Amino acid sequence: MTAPLPGTALLDRATHERLTPGEIEALYHLPLPEVAAAAHHLRLTRRDPHTVTFLIDRNINYTNICNVGCNFCAFYRTRRQKDSYTLDFETISAKIRELEAVGGTRILLQGGVNPELDLDYYTGLLRHVKANHPTIRIDAFSPEEVLFMEKTFGLNLDALLDTLIEAGLDGLPGAGGEILEDDVRAGAAPARIRSDDWFRIIDAAQRKGLYTIATMVIGFGETYAQRAAHLVKIRDQQDRARRDYGGNGFSGFAMWTLQTEHTRLHGKAPGATAHEYLQQLAIARIALDNIENIQASWPAQGFKVAQAALYYGANDLGSTMLEENVVSAAGGHGRHRATVRELIRIAVDAGFTPAIRNSRFQIIEWPDAEAVLSRAEDNPEAARAVGAG
Numbered sequence: 001m002t003a004p005l006p007g008t009a010l011l012d013r014a015t016h017e018r019l020t021p022g023e024i025e026a027l028y029h030l031p032l033p034e035v036a037a038a039a040h041h042l043r044l045t046r047r048d049p050h051t052v053t054f055l056i057d058r059n060i061n062y063t064n065i066c067n068v069g070c071n072f073c074a075f076y077r078t079r080r081q082k083d084s085y086t087l088d089f090e091t092i093s094a095k096i097r098e099l100e101a102v103g104g105t106r107i108l109l110q111g112g113v114n115p116e117l118d119l120d121y122y123t124g125l126l127r128h129v130k131a132n133h134p135t136i137r138i139d140a141f142s143p144e145e146v147l148f149m150e151k152t153f154g155l156n157l158d159a160l161l162d163t164l165i166e167a168g169l170d171g172l173p174g175a176g177g178e179i180l181e182d183d184v185r186a187g188a189a190p191a192r193i194r195s196d197d198w199f200r201i202i203d204a205a206q207r208k209g210l211y212t213i214a215t216m217v218i219g220f221g222e223t224y225a226q227r228a229a230h231l232v233k234i235r236d237q238q239d240r241a242r243r244d245y246g247g248n249g250f251s252g253f254a255m256w257t258l259q260t261e262h263t264r265l266h267g268k269a270p271g272a273t274a275h276e277y278l279q280q281l282a283i284a285r286i287a288l289d290n291i292e293n294i295q296a297s298w299p300a301q302g303f304k305v306a307q308a309a310l311y312y313g314a315n316d317l318g319s320t321m322l323e324e325n326v327v328s329a330a331g332g333h334g335r336h337r338a339t340v341r342e343l344i345r346i347a348v349d350a351g352f353t354p355a356i357r358n359s360r361f362q363i364i365e366w367p368d369a370e371a372v373l374s375r376a377e378d379n380p381e382a383a384r385a386v387g388a389g
Protein backbone atom coordinates (compact mmCIF):
# COMPACT_ATOMS: atom_id res chain seq x y z
CA MET A 1 0.00 0.00 0.00
CA THR A 2 1.35 3.45 -0.86
CA ALA A 3 1.62 5.89 2.02
CA PRO A 4 -0.84 8.80 1.86
CA LEU A 5 0.59 12.03 0.54
CA PRO A 6 1.27 14.74 3.12
CA GLY A 7 -1.39 17.48 3.07
CA THR A 8 0.54 20.04 1.01
CA ALA A 9 1.50 17.51 -1.65
CA LEU A 10 -2.06 16.17 -1.81
CA LEU A 11 -3.52 19.65 -2.30
CA ASP A 12 -0.88 20.46 -4.88
CA ARG A 13 -1.77 17.29 -6.80
CA ALA A 14 -5.49 18.11 -6.47
CA THR A 15 -5.00 21.26 -8.53
CA HIS A 16 -4.03 19.29 -11.64
CA GLU A 17 -4.95 15.60 -11.13
CA ARG A 18 -8.00 13.57 -10.18
CA LEU A 19 -8.01 12.34 -6.58
CA THR A 20 -8.81 8.79 -5.51
CA PRO A 21 -11.67 8.12 -3.05
CA GLY A 22 -9.11 7.65 -0.26
CA GLU A 23 -7.42 10.94 -1.12
CA ILE A 24 -10.76 12.76 -1.13
CA GLU A 25 -11.46 11.35 2.33
CA ALA A 26 -8.02 12.54 3.49
CA LEU A 27 -8.99 16.14 2.58
CA TYR A 28 -11.41 16.22 5.54
CA HIS A 29 -8.43 15.96 7.91
CA LEU A 30 -6.47 18.88 6.45
CA PRO A 31 -6.66 22.48 7.73
CA LEU A 32 -9.67 24.17 6.15
CA PRO A 33 -7.82 27.33 5.00
CA GLU A 34 -5.46 25.17 2.92
CA VAL A 35 -8.31 23.12 1.42
CA ALA A 36 -10.21 26.35 0.71
CA ALA A 37 -7.20 27.89 -1.06
CA ALA A 38 -6.93 24.86 -3.38
CA ALA A 39 -10.69 24.90 -4.02
CA HIS A 40 -10.69 28.62 -4.79
CA HIS A 41 -7.74 28.20 -7.14
CA LEU A 42 -9.68 25.52 -9.02
CA ARG A 43 -12.82 27.68 -9.09
CA LEU A 44 -10.80 30.54 -10.63
CA THR A 45 -9.34 28.27 -13.32
CA ARG A 46 -12.52 26.31 -14.15
CA ARG A 47 -14.96 29.23 -14.43
CA ASP A 48 -14.69 32.92 -15.29
CA PRO A 49 -12.66 34.18 -12.31
CA HIS A 50 -14.40 37.56 -12.21
CA THR A 51 -18.03 36.49 -12.41
CA VAL A 52 -20.59 35.13 -9.97
CA THR A 53 -23.85 33.99 -11.52
CA PHE A 54 -27.41 33.48 -10.28
CA LEU A 55 -30.80 32.61 -11.69
CA ILE A 56 -34.17 34.34 -11.30
CA ASP A 57 -36.63 31.54 -10.69
CA ARG A 58 -39.40 30.31 -8.45
CA ASN A 59 -39.90 27.07 -6.58
CA ILE A 60 -43.48 25.86 -6.85
CA ASN A 61 -44.49 22.90 -4.74
CA TYR A 62 -47.64 21.72 -6.52
CA THR A 63 -48.66 19.43 -3.65
CA ASN A 64 -47.47 18.84 -0.09
CA ILE A 65 -49.23 15.46 0.16
CA CYS A 66 -46.64 12.72 0.27
CA ASN A 67 -46.62 9.04 1.16
CA VAL A 68 -42.84 8.64 1.48
CA GLY A 69 -42.65 10.15 4.96
CA CYS A 70 -38.94 10.99 5.19
CA ASN A 71 -37.88 11.49 8.80
CA PHE A 72 -36.05 14.71 7.88
CA CYS A 73 -38.99 16.37 6.12
CA ALA A 74 -41.24 18.95 7.78
CA PHE A 75 -42.90 19.92 4.51
CA TYR A 76 -45.07 16.93 3.72
CA ARG A 77 -48.62 16.23 4.93
CA THR A 78 -50.94 13.27 4.74
CA ARG A 79 -54.07 13.87 2.73
CA ARG A 80 -56.23 13.95 5.88
CA GLN A 81 -54.29 16.81 7.46
CA LYS A 82 -56.12 20.13 7.29
CA ASP A 83 -53.26 22.02 5.71
CA SER A 84 -52.59 19.51 2.95
CA TYR A 85 -53.00 20.88 -0.55
CA THR A 86 -52.70 20.25 -4.27
CA LEU A 87 -52.53 23.37 -6.42
CA ASP A 88 -54.81 23.82 -9.39
CA PHE A 89 -53.32 25.01 -12.66
CA GLU A 90 -54.62 28.58 -12.37
CA THR A 91 -53.02 29.02 -8.94
CA ILE A 92 -49.74 27.83 -10.44
CA SER A 93 -50.19 30.26 -13.33
CA ALA A 94 -50.70 33.14 -10.90
CA LYS A 95 -47.38 32.26 -9.22
CA ILE A 96 -45.64 32.14 -12.60
CA ARG A 97 -47.04 35.53 -13.56
CA GLU A 98 -45.35 36.97 -10.46
CA LEU A 99 -42.11 35.38 -11.64
CA GLU A 100 -42.53 36.76 -15.15
CA ALA A 101 -43.09 40.23 -13.71
CA VAL A 102 -39.58 40.21 -12.22
CA GLY A 103 -37.88 38.78 -15.30
CA GLY A 104 -37.73 35.16 -14.13
CA THR A 105 -36.97 32.39 -16.60
CA ARG A 106 -37.45 29.07 -14.79
CA ILE A 107 -39.75 27.27 -12.39
CA LEU A 108 -38.67 24.40 -10.22
CA LEU A 109 -41.83 22.36 -9.96
CA GLN A 110 -41.75 19.70 -7.28
CA GLY A 111 -44.16 18.11 -4.90
CA GLY A 112 -44.53 15.40 -2.47
CA VAL A 113 -45.37 11.97 -3.84
CA ASN A 114 -49.14 12.28 -3.91
CA PRO A 115 -50.80 8.91 -4.60
CA GLU A 116 -54.05 10.57 -5.64
CA LEU A 117 -52.61 12.27 -8.72
CA ASP A 118 -52.85 10.56 -12.09
CA LEU A 119 -50.64 10.95 -15.15
CA ASP A 120 -53.08 13.45 -16.66
CA TYR A 121 -52.41 15.84 -13.78
CA TYR A 122 -48.67 15.85 -14.50
CA THR A 123 -48.90 16.08 -18.28
CA GLY A 124 -51.79 18.55 -18.06
CA LEU A 125 -49.78 20.76 -15.72
CA LEU A 126 -46.76 20.76 -18.03
CA ARG A 127 -48.92 21.54 -21.07
CA HIS A 128 -50.74 24.30 -19.20
CA VAL A 129 -47.49 25.99 -18.19
CA LYS A 130 -45.97 25.72 -21.69
CA ALA A 131 -49.13 27.07 -23.34
CA ASN A 132 -49.57 29.99 -20.97
CA HIS A 133 -45.97 30.81 -20.13
CA PRO A 134 -43.91 29.97 -23.22
CA THR A 135 -40.74 31.74 -22.04
CA ILE A 136 -40.54 29.82 -18.78
CA ARG A 137 -38.40 26.69 -18.54
CA ILE A 138 -39.87 23.86 -16.50
CA ASP A 139 -37.46 21.85 -14.40
CA ALA A 140 -39.72 19.44 -12.60
CA PHE A 141 -40.06 16.29 -10.52
CA SER A 142 -37.37 14.74 -8.38
CA PRO A 143 -36.26 11.17 -9.09
CA GLU A 144 -38.52 10.16 -6.18
CA GLU A 145 -41.59 11.53 -7.99
CA VAL A 146 -40.49 9.94 -11.27
CA LEU A 147 -40.06 6.59 -9.52
CA PHE A 148 -43.61 6.86 -8.19
CA MET A 149 -44.94 7.62 -11.68
CA GLU A 150 -42.98 4.72 -13.14
CA LYS A 151 -44.43 2.31 -10.59
CA THR A 152 -47.96 3.67 -10.83
CA PHE A 153 -48.77 4.58 -14.41
CA GLY A 154 -47.75 1.39 -16.24
CA LEU A 155 -45.02 3.04 -18.33
CA ASN A 156 -41.37 2.08 -18.37
CA LEU A 157 -38.91 4.84 -17.55
CA ASP A 158 -38.09 5.69 -21.17
CA ALA A 159 -41.73 5.94 -22.18
CA LEU A 160 -42.59 7.94 -19.07
CA LEU A 161 -39.84 10.49 -19.65
CA ASP A 162 -40.77 10.75 -23.34
CA THR A 163 -44.37 11.46 -22.29
CA LEU A 164 -43.30 14.16 -19.83
CA ILE A 165 -40.87 15.71 -22.34
CA GLU A 166 -43.56 15.76 -25.01
CA ALA A 167 -45.83 17.58 -22.53
CA GLY A 168 -43.18 20.25 -21.84
CA LEU A 169 -40.61 19.00 -19.34
CA ASP A 170 -37.23 20.73 -19.80
CA GLY A 171 -35.24 19.29 -16.94
CA LEU A 172 -35.19 16.98 -13.99
CA PRO A 173 -33.75 18.58 -10.87
CA GLY A 174 -31.51 16.22 -9.01
CA ALA A 175 -33.34 16.66 -5.73
CA GLY A 176 -33.27 13.87 -3.20
CA GLY A 177 -29.57 13.14 -3.62
CA GLU A 178 -28.80 13.76 0.04
CA ILE A 179 -26.05 11.17 0.65
CA LEU A 180 -26.20 8.50 -2.09
CA GLU A 181 -25.13 5.73 0.25
CA ASP A 182 -28.00 3.47 1.19
CA ASP A 183 -26.92 2.97 4.81
CA VAL A 184 -27.38 6.70 5.37
CA ARG A 185 -30.62 6.86 3.37
CA ALA A 186 -32.20 3.91 5.18
CA GLY A 187 -31.59 5.53 8.56
CA ALA A 188 -32.97 8.92 7.57
CA ALA A 189 -35.88 7.77 5.45
CA PRO A 190 -36.64 4.05 5.19
CA ALA A 191 -39.02 4.48 2.23
CA ARG A 192 -36.78 6.95 0.37
CA ILE A 193 -35.62 6.23 -3.18
CA ARG A 194 -32.43 4.18 -3.08
CA SER A 195 -29.22 5.37 -4.70
CA ASP A 196 -29.37 2.90 -7.64
CA ASP A 197 -32.81 4.16 -8.64
CA TRP A 198 -31.73 7.78 -8.19
CA PHE A 199 -28.83 7.26 -10.62
CA ARG A 200 -30.91 5.13 -13.00
CA ILE A 201 -33.48 7.92 -13.37
CA ILE A 202 -30.89 10.70 -13.60
CA ASP A 203 -28.96 8.68 -16.18
CA ALA A 204 -32.08 8.24 -18.34
CA ALA A 205 -32.82 11.97 -18.07
CA GLN A 206 -29.29 12.88 -19.13
CA ARG A 207 -29.49 10.40 -22.02
CA LYS A 208 -32.59 12.23 -23.24
CA GLY A 209 -30.86 15.60 -23.06
CA LEU A 210 -32.69 16.89 -19.99
CA TYR A 211 -31.10 19.38 -17.63
CA THR A 212 -30.03 17.89 -14.29
CA ILE A 213 -27.96 19.03 -11.34
CA ALA A 214 -26.24 16.95 -8.69
CA THR A 215 -27.20 17.52 -5.07
CA MET A 216 -25.85 16.66 -1.64
CA VAL A 217 -27.06 17.21 1.91
CA ILE A 218 -24.76 16.72 4.89
CA GLY A 219 -25.57 16.38 8.57
CA PHE A 220 -27.26 12.97 8.88
CA GLY A 221 -24.29 11.63 10.87
CA GLU A 222 -22.66 10.22 7.75
CA THR A 223 -18.94 9.44 7.82
CA TYR A 224 -16.27 11.21 5.79
CA ALA A 225 -15.90 7.99 3.79
CA GLN A 226 -19.61 8.11 2.92
CA ARG A 227 -19.36 11.76 1.88
CA ALA A 228 -16.35 10.95 -0.30
CA ALA A 229 -18.20 7.96 -1.80
CA HIS A 230 -21.15 10.22 -2.64
CA LEU A 231 -18.87 12.62 -4.51
CA VAL A 232 -17.15 9.80 -6.40
CA LYS A 233 -20.52 8.36 -7.54
CA ILE A 234 -21.54 11.80 -8.83
CA ARG A 235 -18.20 12.17 -10.59
CA ASP A 236 -18.53 8.71 -12.19
CA GLN A 237 -22.04 9.53 -13.43
CA GLN A 238 -20.76 12.77 -14.91
CA ASP A 239 -17.97 10.92 -16.73
CA ARG A 240 -20.51 8.45 -18.14
CA ALA A 241 -22.97 11.14 -19.20
CA ARG A 242 -20.35 13.31 -20.86
CA ARG A 243 -18.88 10.34 -22.70
CA ASP A 244 -22.13 8.73 -23.84
CA TYR A 245 -24.72 11.51 -24.05
CA GLY A 246 -23.05 14.18 -26.15
CA GLY A 247 -21.70 16.06 -23.16
CA ASN A 248 -25.07 16.37 -21.41
CA GLY A 249 -24.41 15.70 -17.76
CA PHE A 250 -24.96 17.62 -14.54
CA SER A 251 -25.05 21.37 -15.21
CA GLY A 252 -24.01 22.07 -11.66
CA PHE A 253 -23.67 20.84 -8.09
CA ALA A 254 -25.73 22.14 -5.16
CA MET A 255 -25.06 21.20 -1.55
CA TRP A 256 -26.69 22.26 1.69
CA THR A 257 -26.93 21.24 5.33
CA LEU A 258 -29.67 19.16 6.91
CA GLN A 259 -32.34 21.19 8.71
CA THR A 260 -34.17 19.23 11.38
CA GLU A 261 -36.53 21.64 13.13
CA HIS A 262 -40.08 20.21 13.28
CA THR A 263 -38.84 16.86 11.95
CA ARG A 264 -38.47 13.42 13.52
CA LEU A 265 -34.68 13.75 13.22
CA HIS A 266 -34.62 16.75 15.56
CA GLY A 267 -32.13 16.00 18.32
CA LYS A 268 -31.11 12.76 16.62
CA ALA A 269 -29.11 13.89 13.59
CA PRO A 270 -26.15 16.20 14.23
CA GLY A 271 -26.73 18.60 11.33
CA ALA A 272 -23.69 20.53 10.17
CA THR A 273 -22.05 23.79 11.20
CA ALA A 274 -20.95 26.58 8.86
CA HIS A 275 -17.39 25.25 9.11
CA GLU A 276 -18.48 21.81 7.97
CA TYR A 277 -20.57 23.30 5.19
CA LEU A 278 -17.65 25.34 3.85
CA GLN A 279 -15.31 22.38 4.21
CA GLN A 280 -17.68 20.13 2.28
CA LEU A 281 -18.17 22.73 -0.42
CA ALA A 282 -14.42 23.15 -0.89
CA ILE A 283 -13.89 19.39 -1.02
CA ALA A 284 -16.68 19.06 -3.59
CA ARG A 285 -14.98 21.65 -5.81
CA ILE A 286 -11.73 19.69 -5.58
CA ALA A 287 -13.27 16.23 -6.04
CA LEU A 288 -15.73 17.08 -8.81
CA ASP A 289 -13.19 17.86 -11.48
CA ASN A 290 -15.78 17.34 -14.22
CA ILE A 291 -18.53 19.67 -12.91
CA GLU A 292 -17.81 23.35 -13.58
CA ASN A 293 -20.57 25.05 -11.60
CA ILE A 294 -20.67 24.77 -7.82
CA GLN A 295 -23.50 26.59 -6.04
CA ALA A 296 -23.46 28.36 -2.69
CA SER A 297 -26.59 27.75 -0.63
CA TRP A 298 -28.21 30.76 1.04
CA PRO A 299 -31.55 29.13 2.13
CA ALA A 300 -29.83 26.73 4.52
CA GLN A 301 -26.76 28.76 5.49
CA GLY A 302 -27.90 32.36 5.18
CA PHE A 303 -26.51 35.13 3.01
CA LYS A 304 -23.31 35.66 4.99
CA VAL A 305 -22.08 32.08 4.80
CA ALA A 306 -23.19 31.88 1.16
CA GLN A 307 -21.05 34.93 0.44
CA ALA A 308 -18.07 33.34 2.20
CA ALA A 309 -18.67 30.23 0.09
CA LEU A 310 -17.57 32.24 -2.96
CA TYR A 311 -14.02 31.77 -1.59
CA TYR A 312 -14.51 28.06 -0.86
CA GLY A 313 -15.08 26.86 -4.42
CA ALA A 314 -18.52 28.26 -5.30
CA ASN A 315 -18.98 30.34 -8.47
CA ASP A 316 -22.77 30.64 -8.34
CA LEU A 317 -25.36 31.88 -5.83
CA GLY A 318 -28.16 29.55 -6.89
CA SER A 319 -31.35 31.48 -7.47
CA THR A 320 -33.72 34.07 -6.06
CA MET A 321 -36.43 31.40 -5.61
CA LEU A 322 -39.24 33.86 -4.72
CA GLU A 323 -40.74 30.99 -2.77
CA GLU A 324 -39.11 28.12 -0.90
CA ASN A 325 -41.14 25.73 1.24
CA VAL A 326 -39.11 22.62 1.90
CA VAL A 327 -35.85 23.72 3.56
CA SER A 328 -37.69 26.54 5.37
CA ALA A 329 -40.29 24.14 6.82
CA ALA A 330 -37.45 22.37 8.62
CA GLY A 331 -35.79 25.55 9.90
CA GLY A 332 -33.56 26.91 7.17
CA HIS A 333 -32.08 30.31 7.85
CA GLY A 334 -35.28 32.27 8.07
CA ARG A 335 -35.12 33.28 4.42
CA HIS A 336 -37.42 31.85 1.77
CA ARG A 337 -36.46 34.18 -1.03
CA ALA A 338 -33.76 36.55 -2.17
CA THR A 339 -34.12 39.71 -4.18
CA VAL A 340 -32.03 40.36 -7.25
CA ARG A 341 -30.49 43.26 -5.38
CA GLU A 342 -29.49 41.07 -2.45
CA LEU A 343 -27.70 38.57 -4.67
CA ILE A 344 -26.02 41.38 -6.63
CA ARG A 345 -24.83 42.92 -3.38
CA ILE A 346 -23.42 39.62 -2.12
CA ALA A 347 -21.44 39.18 -5.34
CA VAL A 348 -20.23 42.79 -5.60
CA ASP A 349 -19.16 43.08 -1.97
CA ALA A 350 -17.20 39.85 -2.34
CA GLY A 351 -15.31 41.34 -5.28
CA PHE A 352 -17.10 39.71 -8.23
CA THR A 353 -19.18 40.90 -11.16
CA PRO A 354 -22.75 39.58 -10.90
CA ALA A 355 -24.41 37.99 -13.92
CA ILE A 356 -27.91 36.62 -14.38
CA ARG A 357 -27.95 33.16 -15.98
CA ASN A 358 -30.46 30.65 -17.23
CA SER A 359 -30.85 27.21 -15.71
CA ARG A 360 -28.13 25.85 -18.03
CA PHE A 361 -25.68 28.34 -16.51
CA GLN A 362 -25.56 30.44 -19.69
CA ILE A 363 -25.32 34.17 -18.93
CA ILE A 364 -28.37 36.06 -20.20
CA GLU A 365 -27.86 39.48 -18.61
CA TRP A 366 -25.17 41.62 -17.06
CA PRO A 367 -27.11 43.81 -14.61
CA ASP A 368 -25.92 47.35 -13.94
CA ALA A 369 -24.88 46.57 -10.39
CA GLU A 370 -24.01 50.14 -9.48
CA ALA A 371 -27.42 51.39 -10.60
CA VAL A 372 -29.28 48.58 -8.84
CA LEU A 373 -27.45 49.11 -5.57
CA SER A 374 -27.71 52.88 -5.56
CA ARG A 375 -31.40 52.80 -6.49
CA ALA A 376 -32.15 50.53 -3.56
CA GLU A 377 -30.20 52.76 -1.20
CA ASP A 378 -32.40 55.67 -2.18
CA ASN A 379 -35.50 53.62 -1.60
CA PRO A 380 -35.12 51.00 1.11
CA GLU A 381 -38.64 49.71 0.54
CA ALA A 382 -37.79 48.94 -3.08
CA ALA A 383 -34.77 47.02 -1.88
CA ARG A 384 -37.01 44.66 0.03
CA ALA A 385 -39.46 44.10 -2.78
CA VAL A 386 -39.25 40.80 -4.58
CA GLY A 387 -36.90 41.13 -7.51
CA ALA A 388 -36.14 44.78 -6.90
CA GLY A 389 -33.66 45.88 -9.49
Ligand code: SF4
Pocket: 066, 067, 068, 069, 070, 073, 074, 075, 076, 111, 112, 113, 144
Ligand atom coordinates in the same frame (compact mmCIF):
# COMPACT_ATOMS: atom_id res chain seq x y z
S1 SF4 B 1 -38.57 14.90 1.32
FE1 SF4 B 1 -39.94 14.72 -0.47
S2 SF4 B 1 -40.32 12.52 -0.61
FE2 SF4 B 1 -39.57 12.88 1.49
S3 SF4 B 1 -41.44 13.22 2.73
FE3 SF4 B 1 -40.71 15.24 2.05
S4 SF4 B 1 -41.88 15.65 0.20
FE4 SF4 B 1 -42.02 13.44 0.57
